[in-house]
Amino acid sequence: MPWLGTGLLTSSGKKWFQRRKMLTPAFHFNILEAFLPSMNEHAKILVNKIREQIHKSNEKSTVIDVAPYITYCTLDIICDTAMGVKLGSQYNPAIDYVQSIHRIGNKVIKRVLSPWLWNSFIYYNLTPTGREDRRDLNIVHNFTMNVIKNRKNEAIQQNGKKPFSTTETKVDNFVSTSRRRLAFLDLLIEQHLKDSNSLSLYDIREEVDTFMFEGHDTTSMSLIWSLLLLGHHPEIQERVHHELDHIWEQHNLDESMHLTTNQLCEMKLLEACIKESLRLYPSVPFIGRVANTDVEYENYTIPKGSTLFIFIQMIHRDPKLYPKPDSFIPDRFMEGSNSYVKNPFAYVPFSAGPRNCIGQKFALQEEKIILAFILRHFRLESITQFDNIIMHPELVLRPKDPVNIRFIPRH
Numbered sequence: 001m002p003w004l005g006t007g008l009l010t011s012s013g014k015k016w017f018q019r020r021k022m023l024t025p026a027f028h029f030n031i032l033e034a035f036l037p038s039m040n041e042h043a044k045i046l047v048n049k050i051r052e053q054i055h056k057s058n059e060k061s062t063v064i065d066v067a068p069y070i071t072y073c074t075l076d077i078i079c080d081t082a083m084g085v086k087l088g089s090q091y092n093p094a095i096d097y098v099q100s101i102h103r104i105g106n107k108v109i110k111r112v113l114s115p116w117l118w119n120s121f122i123y124y125n126l127t128p129t130g131r132e133d134r135r136d137l138n139i140v141h142n143f144t145m146n147v148i149k150n151r152k153n154e155a156i157q158q159n160g161k162k163p164f165s166t167t168e169t170k171v172d173n174f175v176s177t178s179r180r181r182l183a184f185l186d187l188l189i190e191q192h193l194k195d196s197n198s199l200s201l202y203d204i205r206e207e208v209d210t211f212m213f214e215g216h217d218t219t220s221m222s223l224i225w226s227l228l229l230l231g232h233h234p235e236i237q238e239r240v241h242h243e244l245d246h247i248w249e250q251h252n253l254d255e256s257m258h259l260t261t262n263q264l265c266e267m268k269l270l271e272a273c274i275k276e277s278l279r280l281y282p283s284v285p286f287i288g289r290v291a292n293t294d295v296e297y298e299n300y301t302i303p304k305g306s307t308l309f310i311f312i313q314m315i316h317r318d319p320k321l322y323p324k325p326d327s328f329i330p331d332r333f334m335e336g337s338n339s340y341v342k343n344p345f346a347y348v349p350f351s352a353g354p355r356n357c358i359g360q361k362f363a364l365q366e367e368k369i370i371l372a373f374i375l376r377h378f379r380l381e382s383i384t385q386f387d388n389i390i391m392h393p394e395l396v397l398r399p400k401d402p403v404n405i406r407f408i409p410r411h
C-alpha cells in the first residue's frame, strides 16, 4: 500500500517479526502509565473547546458535529505520546493532513475492488482520482517526515551524535530515570542512529504513517460511536454519570487533577460501554488473511494461498452469540450481570493471536480518559439518528455525514 508501505500493519514474515519485537516495549504497561498526563491534558482541552462552543452559541447547550473535535484530540494524543511531538491541532486544526487521510482511506477500498486501477502508472498518472491520491500521499508523507526529522534533530541535540546507551531503552528506565521519553518514535530513531542501513528514515516513515493512522483514526471512530450510542440511551448515560461522580467525589478530584490508572480501573461501566460500542461498531470492521496451508472448514477445503476475509462486525452481531444483537447493552461486558457474555472468540474488535492490535491497551486507556472527562462535564443528547447514517466503504468504520450531538453542561 503506497501510503503505509510495509509498516507493522502491512508487513509480513521476518520484517514483521523483527519490527513487532522492536516496538512491543513501546506499549508496555509502564509506558502507558507515563502517557496518562498527556492524555488527561488533551482530554481537558477537548472539554474546554466544547465549552467554548456553548459559550459562543449564547445558549445553555449546543449541538456539535463531534467528528472533528474527537479526531483532532486523538491526533494530538498519538503525536504527543508516541512521537513526542506537540502538534496542537485542537488549537490549529491539521486540516490538510486529516482530510488527506480520509480521502486516501476512502480510495484504498475502491481501488482494491477495481482491477483496472491496479496498475500504478495508469492510476497515478492517467486518472483524476489517482492524481488526487498522489497529492494526498505527498501531504501525508511530508507531514510524517517532518515529525520524524524534528524528533531526530532533538535526539541528536540531546545525545550529541553518539548513539543512545542501551540501558536507556529498557522499559523500567523509561519512567524512573529517563526524563526524555523513550517511546515509539524514539526507539526507531535510536535504532536508526545506531545503524541507518538496518533502519532508514524511509523505514521509520512507514511505521510512523502506520501508527499515526492506526493510533488515531481507530480510536476516534470508536469514541464517536460511543458518544452517539450514549446520547441515544439516557438511562445508561445516567448510570455512567453516577459512576463518574462517585469516583470524582471519593478521590476528591478537582479540575487540576489527572485521572490515574487505579481510578480508570474503577470505571467498570464506562469500560463496558466502550466495549459494547466496539462490538456494534468495530472501528476495523473486517480483516484479511492469506491461508498458508489448506484449511478444512465444515464441508469445504480452502486451498493454500486463498485470501480470506473475517467480518468482525458480522461475528459481533451474530444472534447465536449475542441475544438482541443490534441493541446497545453494555451489561454484556459487566461480570456478574445477567447479560454477561463469556465466549472470548465472540468478541474480536482488536483481532486475536500474534497479529492482534499492538495498541489495544493504549486505545482503551485513551478512550476512557476522554469519555470520562466529557461525561463528567456534559449530558449528551444525540441528534443524528442511526437510521440516517451512511458508512464510507473504508479501512475504518467511518460515518459519511456529520454526527451531531447536543452537549448540555452538568455543573
Ligand code: HEM
Pocket: 008, 009, 010, 020, 082, 210, 211, 214, 215, 216, 218, 219, 222, 278, 282, 283, 284, 287, 288, 348, 349, 350, 351, 354, 355, 356, 357, 358, 359, 360, 362, 363
Ligand atoms: C479502538 C481502537 C482500535 C481498534 C478497534 C484496533 C483494531 C485493530 C485490529 C482489528 C487490528 C488487526 C488488523 C489486521 O490484522 O489486519 C489491529 C492491528 C494493529 N493496530 Fe490497532 N486498533 C485500535 C487502536 C490502535 C492504536 C491506538 C494503535 C497504536 C497506538 C494501533 C496500532 C495497531 C498496529 C500497529 C497494528 C498491526 C499489528 C501487527 O500486525 O503486528 N491500534 N488493530
